[in-house]
Amino acid sequence: MHDDDEPRPVPRRLTELRLDPLAVAELESYIAELRAEIARAEAEIARKRSHRNAADAFFKLG
Numbered sequence: 001m002h003d004d005d006e007p008r009p010v011p012r013r014l015t016e017l018r019l020d021p022l023a024v025a026e027l028e029s030y031i032a033e034l035r036a037e038i039a040r041a042e043a044e045i046a047r048k049r050s051h052r053n054a055a056d057a058f059f060k061l062g
Contacts, residue, residue, distance in 0.1 A: 019027065 017030065019030075022030065
């Protein structure tokens with residue numbers, strides 16, 4: 001049972017990759033993949049903020 005006063009643990013979204021067996025080129029490719037995922041998440045944040053700002057502006061007009 002979970003106590004409501006305690007923060008819930010945040011599930012990990014990424015699994016930790018062992019880096020030591022990877023070559024430099026593989027590590028660079030991995031970084032590129034991570035950067036692409038970060039860019040995708042940032043674009044979604046921008047999209048959601050834009051919608052929120054539009055809604056806020058609409059309801060302030062009235």
